[in-house]
Amino acid sequence: MSKKEQVPDSKGRFGIYGGVYVAETLVPALEELAQKYELIKDDKEFKAEVQDDLEKFVGRPSPLYFAKHWSKKLGGAKVYLKREDLNHTGAHKINNTVGQILLAKHMGKTRIIAETGAGQHGVATATVAARQGLECVIYMGEEDIKRQSLNVYRIKILGAEVVSVNSGTKTLKDAMNEAMRDWVTNVDNTYYIIGSVAGPHPYPQIVRDFNSIVGKEVLVQSKNQIGKMPDLLVACVGGGSNAMGLFYPFIDISSTDLVGVEAGGLGLDTGKHAAPLNAGSEGVLHGMRTYLMQTEEGQIQNTHSISAGLDYPGVGPEHAWLKDIGRADYTTANDQEALDAFKELTLVEGIMPALETAHALAYVKKIAPTMDSEKVIVVNISGRGDKDINTVADIEGIKL
Amino acid sequence: MGRIETTFLDLAELKQKALIGYIVSGDPNVSSTLMAMHLMVEEGVHVIELGIAFSDPMAEGPSIQQGHERALSEKISLKATLKLVKSFREKDKKTPVVLMGYMNTFEALGSEVFSSTAKDNGVDGVLIVDMPLEASDEFTEESRKQGLDVIRLIAPTTTESRIKKICKQASGYVYYISLKGITGADSINPKEVEKKVLKLKKVTDLPVVIGFGIKDGKSASKVKDLADGVVVGSALVDIMGGNKEEIEKHLSIKIKDLSKALHKT
Ligand SMILES: Cc1ncc(COP(=O)(O)O)c(C=O)c1O
Secondary structure, eight states, X not given: OOGGGSOSOTTSEETTEEEEEOOGGGHHHHHHHHHHHHHHTTOHXXXXXXXXXXXXXXXXXXXXXXXXXXXXXXXXXXXXXXXXXXXXXXXTHHHHHHHHHHHHHHTTOOEXXXXXXXXXXXXXXHHHHHHHTXXXXXXXXXXXXXXXXXXXXXXXXXXXXXXXXXXXXXXXXXXXXXXXXXXXXXXXXXXXXXXSXXXXXXXXXXXXXXXXXXXXXXXXXXXXXXXXXXXXXXEXXXXXXXXXXXXXXXXXXXXXXXXXXXXXXXXGGGTOXXXXXXHOEEEEETEEXXXXXXXXXXXXXXXXXSSGGGOOSOOOHHHHHHHHTTSEEEEEEEHHHHHHXXXXXXHHHSXXXXXXXHHHHHHHHHHGGGSOTTOEEEEEOOBBSXXXXXXXXXXXXXXX | OOHHHHHHHHHHHTTOOEEEEEEETTSSOHHHHHHHHHHHHHHTOOEEEEEOOOSOOTTOOHHHXXXXXXXXXXXXXXXXXXXXXXXXXXXXSSSOEEEEEOHHHHHHHOHHXXXXXXXXXXXXXXXXXXXXXXXXXXXXXXXXHTTOEEOEEEOTTOOHHHHHHHHHHOOSOEEEEOSSSOTTOOOXXXXXXXXXXXXXHHHOOSOEEEESSOOSHHHHHHHGGGSSEEEEOHHHHHHXXXXXXXXXXXXXXXXXXXXXXXXXX
């Protein structure tokens, strides 16, 4: 049997990872969601509805762009960019929210909630909620509200409420805790749109499936534009949705290597990073079993990354599984390497990537020169960099 | 017979309801917790639930979240809590102690080590908030081996067929969550609770207790006749987080109030 058809199993598990570790109040809601999704996901009408929105509202398919100048500069493999930054709202996150909001509507829910780190998922959620006329509340850590103020304002203009979360580390993980608390309280009328391939089953599956459009398009585009399958796919990994969306359709194509890049922060040896697959251990958080950054006593550790969207101590369970079975490899890029790659792509190709994406680019910078010119790398440009201008200017000591 | 079973049988004979008090272990420090445990028993608490602090207590409202944060800032751990229970048992051999927390801290210690140490030190039951029935095989087995009760939660959203499944696996008592929400919320609806608890009682012979949303004598008296006991958490944790000099006084007043309400017929 193919690897990708095995997971998740009937208990929502990817190997030992995943599952449903939530308070009893939410178990029936998650069961209902899983059942509903199972019924609707292959329904012709539903699929056509999603496809139509992806084409006309999001602007798909997104181009597969040959980065000629950068490839030449790197002097090795040919590097192609999957341009998710060109999607409406500026990141891959919209692929998921377009799908989940239709699911919410089919379930008769009238209120939408979401957590967000970089604000991209918050914007993508507020966008589809506005369009469907649904009430929308976005939970965001106080720290992230500061560093992603542009997106916070966008969310507000879109008519959603932004709730500042000041518990714990005041970042993405705490926003997720707070969104869960809201959901437990308002479970009757509320749909929780989780923004990555994380959380309890069936979310890792749902978010993966909706983002798989990315990998599916790359399959077709590779055949048409390159005449062969890529040798290597690269994506950054926060919760892991842009990576999973790119990787999933390729899981059974064993000639294509898969590499996910986590946030190395100030360096793995400093402990100030957000790289659970590289430096964490197995545990349970946010409804899933996965790799976590945690103390010996099972307390979740503070994370650090230059990019809010990667600043998360856990990772989607399917990545944990892909790591363990050896189908994908996971590495890190640190803050400085990401910043350098951010600047390089902007200068050489005129494409300003998100700081999250820049982690994937930093790895490409290292690996492409070691590969020969026949080889093809596809890297997921998960989002555009406008939202990060303040962060970058701050680091440069420039006041805008 | 374990302490939990004995306690509920004794109370049933006296036609009395159980008062279950929840505080967070190590909040605001270990010695205050030990003091509070004895004081609670003295003033009328029948079962003690000790919260195990976790960095990400997903089901808790602001009061108990802060309790967890205070305890963590004192470097509390599950191991230290197990020692604390041992100290408690030096003076109190009778009052059941249940540890309530989140999966990750228990797993970090390891289910085998946890269960055997817990039993040796005088713990009676364990309640893991984010460990629903489907996710609990290994942990439950280890706990059972040691004779620890695995307390199960039933929520307003739990379907009837699920209630049956859960009750089959429950021991000690069954904890009915009185409302959709987090701890400390106050939207309890006695009519709704009554309906559900009646159904629950038909399915299980275990004592049923009601928790979430009970904070004083008044709210306790509204639901006490529906079940075999009530759990009070946030209101006690607020006291533990208040002025240190006055913890004893306020705790004493609060528990007297609750106790009186439960005894009224
Ligand atoms: C542009 C961009 N890329 C990547 C991520 C990381 O998320 P994931 O790993 O789920 O793709 C984010 C999250 O906010 C993002 O905004």
